[in-house]
Amino acid sequence: MAPEALKLNTGAMMPVLGLGTWKATPDTVGKAVGYALTECGYRHIDCAPIYENEKEIGAAFAKIFNSGSVRREEVFVTSKLWDTEHARTDVRAACEATLRDLKLNYLDLYLMHWAIAEPKAGHTYDENGNLVTLQIPLSETWEAMEGLVKEGLVKAIGVANFTAPLLLDLVAYAKVTPAVNQIELHPYLQQERLVEFSKRLGMAVTAYSPLARPGMGEARLLEEEVVRHIASVHNKTPAQVLIRWAIQRQTVVIPKSVSPKRIKENGAVFDFMLSEREMNEIGTLERGLRVVDPYVWGHIPYFD
């Protein structure tokens, strides 16, 4: 059986299954988080201010932690520094705003959301429709994030969407090695070499969009015959097979759902195991298909 938590380079344990919250609407997210924590055994929630629902998640946290049904220390909470807050003077205020909204006095993990700095106004476009970016070195942002660890606002810091060249540059000056690299990972986009490289540098890897965002684009991962067949063999669902596949790759996985039925389903992945053959069969689905790409919203060929 794969472990239910991974040890970070800080020594802290990170539960391998978390609840994603992107596109979880403010009116549904609180119930989803509450249900995941109190009824389905989730102990890890992945948040970000850009998801515009941290206040509602905070209200759910307060209710649960005050009731004593789950203790704050039992839950691993991640949030992220948005692109508009990369300047040295903005990092701490951004983290404090997230803490205020989430009604927490520390985060377990704070990630730089993208290696892209944007103006305060948010997505701004020039006359050619290209995203306007700011010239703030990532070293400045990272150093400010290191300050958050020192001051006890966050237990660990990490990155998201970092490619190998970005990681190489970061580790050249980082005093605190990132604890995590959170990247898009699913059978259509396995990034085997980046996973291995991030781990080699001492980071845990979190798989985002692990179901390839069903219904959001061209990806139809849940309908793939190989996934459906393996699911039927184990008497599990295609989503459970994909989540299990991510866990058995020794990655952390954060499927998003606001549906109680699917939150429960996605959490029931610790009572079966995929064989090596099944892991490899799922691996044949690789096709380099990204479902999250800044080229789409900013004409930035970030991953080319």
Ligand SMILES: NC(=O)c1ccc[n+]([C@@H]2O[C@H](COP(=O)([O-])OP(=O)(O)OC[C@H]3O[C@@H](n4cnc5c(N)ncnc54)[C@H](OP(=O)(O)O)[C@@H]3O)[C@@H](O)[C@H]2O)c1
């Ligand atoms: N760092 C980054 O840049 C970044 C980027 C993307 C995502 N993330 C994080 O990763 C999380 C997960 O990624 P994601 O939300 O992009 O995609 P995902 O988890 O692959 O897919 C979410 C979609 O799948 C549906 N779903 C969930 N469970 C299902 C099931 N068992 N069967 C069928 N459909 C199911 C959800 O609908 P319902 O809600 O209706 O169930 C939702 O539409 C995000 O929420 C976010 O926290 C981070």
